Each structure stands twice: as structure tokens, then as C-alpha cells.
Amino acid sequence: QVQLVESGGGLVQAGGSLRLSCAASGRTFSNYHMAWFRQAPGKERELVAGVSRGAGSTYYTDSVKGRFTISRDNAKSTVYLQMNSLKPEDTAVYYCAADPDYYSSFSPKDMNYWGKGTLVTVSS
Numbered sequence: 001q002v003q004l005v006e007s008g009g010g011l012v013q014a015g016g017s018l019r020l021s022c023a024a025s026g027r028t029f030s031n032y033h034m035a036w037f038r039q040a041p042g043k044e045r046e047l048v049a050g051v052s053r054g055a056g057s058t059y060y061t062d063s064v065k066g067r068f069t070i071s072r073d074n075a076k077s078t079v080y081l082q083m084n085s086l087k088p089e090d091t092a093v094y095y096c097a098a099d100p101d102y103y104s105s106f107s108p109k110d111m112n113y114w115g116k117g118t119l120v121t122v123s124s
Contacts, residue, residue: 002026002113004096009118012086016122020081022096022115029077030054033104035111036070036081038092038120048094049081050106059106063089086122093117 008020020036035050049070050059058070069082079096097111104110 002029002032002098004098004113004115006094006096006115006118009094009120011121011123014086014088014122014124016086017082017084018086018120020083020094020096020118020120022079022081024077024079024098027100029072030074032098032100032113033106034070034072034079035059035097035099035104035106036079037095037097037108037111038090039095039117040089040092043092045095045108047106047108050104051079052104083120086120088122088124091120091122093119 003025004022006022012018036048037045038048039045051070051072055072067085072079095117096115098113099111
């Protein structure tokens, strides 16, 4: 069992930056592929970014490429999402998730553990 707790959300103006953190506890963090998802009101949950166990590979959805950076610190059992040049369309609840499988496609159905989310609101 892995417990995930997100932090760092808040209200920011368009063009601003936020850094989300997700602290994990319960099992060996380095055994899990980690990802950030988001869900805006009235929309489906979507993958934002993913990072492999050893941070050797990362994935970003097209809409955040060049603006967001996912990283992990296995010693601190924490995954981060640095969000720059924020846009109003980035407004959503952001969730951290973990996948223990050998390989991860970062599909929501493959993520075994989820945090409760942190709200990011970008004003225009």
C-alpha cells in the first residue's frame, strides 16, 4: 500500500508558476512509476506527465510540453511538477498517481494508487 499526498496548489495569474509536490509513504518509492493527472470541471481526468522509476524517461501531454517539468527525488520519496507559463486552461484538480508494474503506459487504469488532489486555479 502506498499513500500519496499532494501539495502546492493555489491561485496564480496567467503566466505565473507553481510547483506541485507529491509525498509518498508506505512502500519503496523507487519501485513505482509516478505520474500527474488533472481533471477540470466537466472534463475527464487526463494524464499530464509521467516519470519512470529511475527517472530515466519522462512523458508529457502535448499541451504542457515546454512549460511543465516532472521530476522525482527517490531519497525523499517525492515527485514534483514544476508548472511555468500557466494558462487559464490549466485550471484543474491535479492528482498524483503511482504504478508498480515493470512497465507503465501511464494509463489511468494502470495506476494503482492515487492522492486526493490539489486544486490549481489560473486566472486570466
